[in-house]
Amino acid sequence: MHEDFFRYQAQTTPHPLAMEVSHAKGSYVYDKQGNSHLDFVAGVSVCSLGHCHPKVVKAIVEQTRKYMHVMVYGEFIQQPAVEFSKYLASLLPAKLETTYLVNSGTEAIEGAIKLARRFTGRSKLIAARNAYHGNTLGSLSLMSFEERKAPFRPLIPDISFLEFNSEDDLYKISMDTAAVILETIQGGAGFIMPKEGYLKKVKDRCSEVGALLILDEIQPGFGRTGSLFAFEHYQCIPDILVMGKGMASGLPVGGFTASYEIMNSLSDTPRLGHITTFGGNPVIAAAAMATLRELTNSNLIPETLEKEKHFRSRLKHPYIKEIRGKGLMLSLIMKNKDIANKLILSCAKKNLILFWLLFESKGVRITPPLTINTVEIDRGCDIIMQTLNELQQ
Numbered sequence: 001m002h003e004d005f006f007r008y009q010a011q012t013t014p015h016p017l018a019m020e021v022s023h024a025k026g027s028y029v030y031d032k033q034g035n036s037h038l039d040f041v042a043g044v045s046v047c048s049l050g051h052c053h054p055k056v057v058k059a060i061v062e063q064t065r066k067y068m069h070v071m072v073y074g075e076f077i078q079q080p081a082v083e084f085s086k087y088l089a090s091l092l093p094a095k096l097e098t099t100y101l102v103n104s105g106t107e108a109i110e111g112a113i114k115l116a117r118r119f120t121g122r123s124k125l126i127a128a129r130n131a132y133h134g135n136t137l138g139s140l141s142l143m144s145f146e147e148r149k150a151p152f153r154p155l156i157p158d159i160s161f162l163e164f165n166s167e168d169d170l171y172k173i174s175m176d177t178a179a180v181i182l183e184t185i186q187g188g189a190g191f192i193m194p195k196e197g198y199l200k201k202v203k204d205r206c207s208e209v210g211a212l213l214i215l216d217e218i219q220p221g222f223g224r225t226g227s228l229f230a231f232e233h234y235q236c237i238p239d240i241l242v243m244g245k246g247m248a249s250g251l252p253v254g255g256f257t258a259s260y261e262i263m264n265s266l267s268d269t270p271r272l273g274h275i276t277t278f279g280g281n282p283v284i285a286a287a288a289m290a291t292l293r294e295l296t297n298s299n300l301i302p303e304t305l306e307k308e309k310h311f312r313s314r315l316k317h318p319y320i321k322e323i324r325g326k327g328l329m330l331s332l333i334m335k336n337k338d339i340a341n342k343l344i345l346s347c348a349k350k351n352l353i354l355f356w357l358l359f360e361s362k363g364v365r366i367t368p369p370l371t372i373n374t375v376e377i378d379r380g381c382d383i384i385m386q387t388l389n390e391l392q393q
C-alpha cells in the first residue's frame with residue numbers, strides 16, 4: 001500500500017506523513033499497525049464532531065437508503081438540502097438567508113466571487129495579503145504569494161491587496177470595487193485575529209461605496225471559535241458568508257450564503273449563472289444537518305472556549321513564544337521553524353497528530369475535534385511538553 005500510494009496517487013509534497021489509516025473514531029485515528037493516534041488536527045479543522053460521530057453516520061446511512069443523487073443542483077426539491085439551508089438561515093442574521101451548497105471550500109469562494117461580480121456589475125476584487133482562500137484558479141488569484149502563483153499564470157485579473165488589520169488601507173476600497181474578501185481570522189498566515197473594530201470598519205467602507213464584503217469562514221465556521229461563525233465576535237455581518245470544512249463533519253462540502261436578493265441574481269441574466277452537478281448532494285446535506293443540529297443542541301460551541309483555556313494553561317514552555325487563535329482554532333508559534341518541524345514529527349512518532357500552517361513556518365496547528373475531552377487534551381499536552389523538554393536538552 002505504501003509504495004502504491006507514492007506511485008499511483010498524485011502527491012502534493014515530497015514528504016507526506018504517509019500514515020496508513022485503518023479506521024477512525026472520536027478523537028483517534030487508528031493505523032494499520034494497530035496504533036491509536038490522538039488527533040489534534042481533525043483532518044485540518046474538518047471533523048468537528050470527531051471521527052465517525054454516530055449521529056452523522058446514522059444520517060448518512062438513512063439518506064443513502066432513500067436516494068443519493070437524483071439531479072444536478074437546483075432542479076429537484078431534495079429535503080436534506082432545503083432543510084439544512086433553512087435551519088442555517090434561522091441561526092444567522094436575517095439578511096444571510098439563502099445558501100448555495102457546493103462541494104468544497106474553494107468552490108464556494110469561486111461562487112462568491114462570481115456572485116459579487118454579477119450582483120454589483122463590477123469586476124474589481126480586493127483580498128488581504130497572506131490570505132488563503134483555496135487552490136482553484138480564482139481562489140489562487142486571491143493569494144498574495146507570487147512564488148505560489150507564478151507557475152499558474154495567467155490568473156484572473158482585477159485583483160489587488162490590502163494589509164489585513166490596516167485601517168490605512170481602507171481607502172483602497174472604492175466605487176469600482178465589487179467585493180472585499182477576507183478570512184475572518186487569517187488561517188494559513190498564522191491564525192491572525194482581526195483587531196477590535198477592524199472588520200466593522202471594512203464593512204462600513206464597503207457599504208459607503210457599494211462594494212460587498214465576503215467573509216471566508218471556511219476554517220473558523222461551525223463552532224470552532226466559540227460561536228457558530230467567528231464574525232459574531234466582531235459586530236460585523238458580511239454580505240456573503242463562505243463556509244466549508246467542518247460543516248458536514250468529514251464529508252466534502254462548501255457553501256456560500258447571502259441575502260435572497262443578492263443570491264438570486266445568479267439565477268438569471270445569464271440563466272444558469274453558476275451550476276454544479278453534485279452541490280447540495282442529499283447524503284452530504286444530511287451529514288451537514290446532523291452536524292449543525294448536534295452543534296446547536298449541545299454545549300460543544302461554548303465549551304470550545306473552556307477547552308482553549310485548558311490548552312493555554314497546559315502549554316507553557318520557553319520554546320512556545322505565543323499561542324494564537326480562539327477556541328479550538330489555535331496555533332503554537334514556536335521559537336523557530338526548526339523547533340516547529342521537530343515538534344510535529346516527534347509527536348507523530350509518539351502517536352499525537354499535529355500539523356503545519358500553510359505560510360507561518362514557526363506555527364504548529366492545534367485544531368482538534370470540538371468533541372475532544374479534558375483527558376484527551378491532557379494526554380496530548382503531556383506529549384507536547386515532554387517532546388519540547390527533550391528538544392531543549
Ligand SMILES: Cc1ncc(COP(=O)(O)O)c(C=O)c1O
Pocket residue numbers: 104105106107109132133134135183187216217218219244245254
Ligand atoms: C480559509 C480557507 N479558505 C478556503 C479554503 C479552501 O477550502 P478547500 O480546501 O475545501 O477547497 C481553506 C482550506 O484550507 C481555508 O482554510
